[in-house]
Amino acid sequence: MASNSSFPGTNPFAAGAASPFAKISEEEEYEVASPTDPRFRHSHTTSGGTASRSPFSGGAGNDDNEDGSDNNNSKGSTGSLFGSSFQDREGVGFTADITSTSSAQGLPNNYAMGRRTSVSAESLNPTSSGSDSWSPPFHPKSDDQVSRLKKAVSGNFLFSHLDDEHLKTVLDALVEKPIPAKDIKVITQGDAGDYFYIVEEGAFGVFIHPSGAAQSGLDGLGNQVGSIGPGGSFGELALMYNAPRAATILSLDAKSTLWALDRITFRRILMDSAFQRRRMYEAFLEEVPLLASLKPYERSKIADALDTIKYAAGSIIINEGDPGDAFYLLESGEAEATKAGMSVKSYSRGDYFGELALLDDKPRAASVIAKTDVKVARLGRDGFKRLLGPVEQIMRRTEYDVDPSKTSP
Template identity: 40%
Template sequence: MSNVPIPEGLKEILLGFTIEVIRNHPRNICDFALQYFAELKNNESKVKGQKVKFNNEAMQIGSEDEDEEFVAPVINRFARRVSVCAESYDPDNEEESREPMVIHFKTDEQRQRLLEACKYIVLFKSLEQDEFFRVLDAMFERPVAAGEHIIEQHEDGDNFYVIQSGIYDVHVMDNGITRLVGTYDNHGSFGELALMYNTPRATTIIARTSGALWCLDRQTFRRIIVKNNAKKRKMYDDFIQTVPLLSSLETYERMKVVDVLVPRQYTDGQQIIAEGESADDFYIVESGQVRITIRRPTQQEGEMYEVEIATCTRGQYFGELALVTNKPRAASAYAVGNVKCLVMDVMAFERLLGPCMEIMKRNIRLWNLEVKIEPVGAVDKCLRSL
């Protein structure tokens, strides 16, 4: 398939359609697509009067007739087209990487509050420590008044926002009707999609109460976060193709897995999972070794000791048994030397690894059959069912 030429204009047409879907949130995408492409076909003769520009990732669309409406059976009309003034960005461009970084001075108290606010932001979890601190340096605090509009649907994105305090309502206008679709209550982040994909804002976000936000400007966001995501995708996609369990996934499935993997590092002897605890994560060993142990009773009643039953190395995984069976951890795992694992939380595991579930269940059934006869031998033979 790699030798099949891509028809000229296909990427631009699909990008334009994607932007309209994000902007309008149609109830029926098929009907929306039929009407969109029918209108596109009918207006071919008007293309010269519509000012369409393409710039790598970004697309600017304007219309000479700003009030033009399009009536569809399901969607009353397309919203007025708005320009997407997004600069193109090449993650591999070293010149852009050497540009001076933005730094906003912070007191010790402000920096501590910022660290707490950013602790659980998913976009920051895959950053190296120096990149993370560069992001913190570039962020600035913005006080917010009740009723203030932070983001307006269809407008260009300027900042990424991390919530310090306050309640923020998320609104979407659909068919001329504004709906409340979500609320952020004193934690979380928003505004990344428009910056990552060069699309207009998909929602309007209004402060219900007074509060404060930490803001990261568009240019810094793209230079650090977008570049990091591109690097992470390339590196982790190459890696997970070597993992037998994941090698059968389609390309788009692998990309979804890559996007949710979070690197974690462990030092020698550090416990990664504990036998008997509830299961929250699935682990793939990227580097180092992980020692797997189970507890066994001693001859004295009530006392237990740990027995090493297996070792996981690069490309092997552990922690899925409890997630598949919805039971507590059946074994403990410890780092041997310095270890780096790629970690997927339970919700992503259930959502994305459906195609691999039968393989894991089959290994678990093999474990259960053999463990009754020869516990240690069974575990050694069935390393991937741990």
């Protein structure tokens, strides 16, 4: 039911306050605590850098997994950190209307019709799945579809933390959505949210109009703030926060393939697991000085990719000379970097380490040892390369002089 209620879960990434329906309420809705910081309402511009010799890959944008080929630097290694191109486009209307109970569908004959502008009352309590009569949709798939779908989700952080049972539920519920042309509007900023999408093939542009809703006319989509490629996903915000779509998503290629997950399965399964992580880390990431220049949405994507690891006092977190496979943010406790026995740096909450080996593909230049019990948020190499491009130069400016006044015990 669309109404201008006071539902608190406003999408923090909504671009403007003047949306045709600023908020959407639902009966018996699960309320999501969401930041209401006015900064979240600014329309986003890309922070993709232009550094050459960047270690950051991710040819197609700002989402979870832009290119699906995470394990090397081959893509984008000489170009922009995020490698996105940014330009305005005029799209044609499209509403993904997914009603089929089975496999691959062609372009629905009601493209541009039936755009959903309200959300019916649904009993949604993601934390109580299984306690009522809800059963997840099951869309049978061919072997080929299953293998393509598995590949598409394999590098997506939102799926990497699901247990086997939840992963199967989500895979069964996804519906293939071929997008047979360029400039098809998959999501329209300002609309209500109905589906969450995973990109199997093709690139999709993200456009934000400062009014909070897409307008008609040449510049009606607003500015392109990023793009999302294979393995990436979009459309989660409106479902998470019961808010209007924060951006318009437009196909950029002549042929692409999406997989769509209905709103209820999304909220029951994905939001209950993967998005807990996002909410858990967002507050911490806001405090990390390194990430201060990032847009809130960019920090959210980092939050999806983090894992917390605890180390007891005295444990070695990083061993000098080892190959590097992760980057760390210190969540709590104290740690210290030592080089050939000499203390070179101390770390406390909000500090980061482990970046050098990943930036320059070199062995660990120092050891990092927990001085107290510590909790670190670990970002794997792939996430580091995909998500930290915009702060590469800040990391490179960090100086590592040996402090002769301090020696390790």
